[in-house]
Amino acid sequence: MKLPRFGVEEWLNVHEKDALYDIAGVSISALTLEELFELTHQDLSTFFQELSRKKLDYGWIEGSPEFKREVCGLYKTIQPEQILQTNGATGANMLALYALIEPQDHVISVYPAYQQLYDIPKSLGAEVDLWQIREENNWLPDLDDLRRLIRPNTKMICINNAHNPTGAIMDEAYLQELVAIAESCGAYILSDEVYKSFSNQREAPAIADLYDKGISVDSLSKAYSLPGIRVGWVASNKEVADVLRDYRDYTMICAGVFDDILAAFALKNRRVIMERNQKIVSENLRILNHWLAEEPRAHAILPDHVSTSLIKLDVPLPIEDFCKQLLSDYGVLLVPGNRFDLEGYVRLGYCGDKDILKTGLSKLSQCLRRFN
Incomplete structure (x- = not known):
C-alpha cells in the first residue's frame, strides 16, 4: 500500500x-469550550x-447511545446500529x-476533491477513473461524463458534497440521477458530507437516506466548529x-470518553451552533463578495453559503510561488x-475570524497590486 503525499495537508x-492571517482553513470559526457552553446556556463547571467522575476507560467502542441517537437525528432513515463513530471524517x-x-x-471518484477519495482506492489496487468537475457547470461534474465512465463492474462512486475546494452542491435532483446511475451496476456511493450549505434555499440530502448502498460520512469538524x-x-x-x-x-478502538461526551453534547445543541454558524457564513460571505467586486485580479463562482471557496487569481507566476510570496511578505495563508x-x-476559507478575513483580503490585494 503506497500513498502519494497528501497535497493540501502537506501544505x-x-x-x-x-x-498571521490564516484564510486557508475551511472549518467555520472553531469554538472554545467556554463559547460552546455560553452558546448553549449550560454551566461549564x-x-x-x-x-471528573467519569472513568477514563475505553468508553463506548462504537460511540455512546447518546451520540448515536443524536447522529440519527440528522438522517431520515438511519438507525443507531447503522452508525459507527470514527476519528473524524x-x-x-x-x-x-x-x-x-x-x-x-473499479472506482470512480469526483476529481479533484478530498484526496483520500481517489488515492486510497488506488493504493488498495483498484482501477480509479476520475470524474472531472467543470467550471462551466458551476464546478459540478457532468452526469453524462459519469455515464461514460460507469462499467458493469463499477464497485464504488466517491463524491464530496458539498465539494472541497469549490463548495459546489449536488442537490436532490442531481443526487437522484446519480443514484439511478449507481443502481445500474449496483455500485456503492461514498459521500463525504462534512461541508454544509447554510442557505435557507439549498439543502443536500444525505446519500444514506437516498440510496440503500449509499454511505454517508460526516464529522463535527467543519459545520459544527x-x-x-x-x-x-x-x-x-x-x-x-x-x-x-x-x-x-x-483502525481504531474508540474516540475517547471526553470526545464522545462533548460530541453528543454538541449534537444535542446543534440548533444553536448552526444558527451561530449561519450568521458567520452569511456575514463573511458578504465581505468576500464585496472584495471580489473591488479586486480586478480575482474572480470566483462562489458557493451557496458553504465554508470553502475557490478563487481564480490573475498572477504571472505559478500559484504556489505566489502563495509562498504572499505568506512570507504579508503573512497571509491560502x-x-x-x-x-x-x-x-486558490482555496480560500472565509468563515473564520471576521477581522482576520478583512485584513487578509486587504493584504492579498496589496500583493496582487504588485503585478499591475
Whole structure:
C-alpha cells in the first residue's frame, strides 16, 4: 500500500503556523469550550464536575447511545446500529474504503476533491477513473461524463458534497440521477458530507437516506466548529455497517470518553451552533463578495453559503510561488490550487475570524497590486 503525499495537508502542516492571517482553513470559526457552553446556556463547571467522575476507560467502542441517537437525528432513515463513530471524517473515509475496496475493483471518484477519495482506492489496487468537475457547470461534474465512465463492474462512486475546494452542491435532483446511475451496476456511493450549505434555499440530502448502498460520512469538524475533538461517523445500511465493524477494529478502538461526551453534547445543541454558524457564513460571505467586486485580479463562482471557496487569481507566476510570496511578505495563508490540480486558483476559507478575513483580503490585494 503506497500513498502519494497528501497535497493540501502537506501544505498546511508546513505553513499554517507561520501565518498571521490564516484564510486557508475551511472549518467555520472553531469554538472554545467556554463559547460552546455560553452558546448553549449550560454551566461549564457542572460539566467538568460530571466529567471528573467519569472513568477514563475505553468508553463506548462504537460511540455512546447518546451520540448515536443524536447522529440519527440528522438522517431520515438511519438507525443507531447503522452508525459507527470514527476519528473524524478522515477516519470514516479510510474505514469505508479500506473495508470495501479490493485489488482490481473499479472506482470512480469526483476529481479533484478530498484526496483520500481517489488515492486510497488506488493504493488498495483498484482501477480509479476520475470524474472531472467543470467550471462551466458551476464546478459540478457532468452526469453524462459519469455515464461514460460507469462499467458493469463499477464497485464504488466517491463524491464530496458539498465539494472541497469549490463548495459546489449536488442537490436532490442531481443526487437522484446519480443514484439511478449507481443502481445500474449496483455500485456503492461514498459521500463525504462534512461541508454544509447554510442557505435557507439549498439543502443536500444525505446519500444514506437516498440510496440503500449509499454511505454517508460526516464529522463535527467543519459545520459544527469542533475540529479539535476529532469525532466523525459513517452512516450506512446494516449489511455495510457490519462489514465496517470488522475493519474498524483494525483502525481504531474508540474516540475517547471526553470526545464522545462533548460530541453528543454538541449534537444535542446543534440548533444553536448552526444558527451561530449561519450568521458567520452569511456575514463573511458578504465581505468576500464585496472584495471580489473591488479586486480586478480575482474572480470566483462562489458557493451557496458553504465554508470553502475557490478563487481564480490573475498572477504571472505559478500559484504556489505566489502563495509562498504572499505568506512570507504579508503573512497571509491560502491553499494554492495546484495542490488540487487546479493551477491558477486558490482555496480560500472565509468563515473564520471576521477581522482576520478583512485584513487578509486587504493584504492579498496589496500583493496582487504588485503585478499591475
